[in-house]
Amino acid sequence: MDRVNAERGTAINGRCYVHAAAWATINAMVLRDTYRAGAIEPDARIYTQLDANYNVTALIGYKAGTGTWGVVQRYVYTPYGVPTVLNANRGARSNIRDPSHRVAGPTMNGWGYCGREDPITGLYDFRHRDYSPTLGNWIEQDPAGYINGGNTYQFVMGQPAEAVDKNGTVAAPSASRGNFFHRWGQVILEGGAYGATGGAATVCVMSGPEDLPGIGLGAATGGVIGGAGGAVGYPIVRGIEWLWGQL
Helix, strand or coil: EEECCEEEEEEEEEEEEECCCCCCCCCCCEEEEEEEECCCCCHCCEEEEEECCCCCEEEEEEECCEEEEEEEEEEEEECCEEEEEEECCCCECCCCCCCCCCCCCCCCCCCCCHHHCCCCCEECCCCCEEEEEEECEEECCCCCCCCCCCCCCCCCHCCCCCCCCCCCCCCCEEECCCCHHHHHHHHHCCCHHHHHHHHHHHHHHHHHHCCCHHHHHHHHHHHHHHHHHHHHHHHHHHHHHHHEEEE
């Protein structure tokens, strides 16, 4: 079930935000509903379009003038999250949102860069701490300590286009760079395939091609060893890459 966030209202009167349920997409806002006297106003519902970093790039709402649904507002961001608000036709509405009311008009969106925003302060609320797009830094130190390096105020290790921090504690590769765990799984499968081939070939050379049980056992053993090697080796290599980037 999707997560429902009613922090800006109640299910009686106010607005409720629905986000994707999985942790991998925890900041992915799906829609916003407006309640009046406990009932959803169907024509007031707003859907969102997101990019790979869960930035809200467009709002889809009901257009009373035409009686149709469509894009009513668009957003573009600098790498560090300073927004520009556009109309549906990509014409600039304002260069930066007013801190007291981040997007003017009835389509005001309280969620933006990386799926997070506080429309009152202009900061992005990442649950454990706040981020300033103007400064390009966190406002508070990392509650997880030095897990992302010596600068505990630095935003996603200075790589906002390639990393995300869903909870304000630990930076991780973003979906725009490719899912780390998906790639890890690919490496395990590739290592297993190479290991199985090597194991089968070794038994075939040593015992002869007629030793089918031995070849099967060799392939299975090689596959396990190759897959385990890939599982261990890939994170180590990525860790070395990250450390090298900090030098």
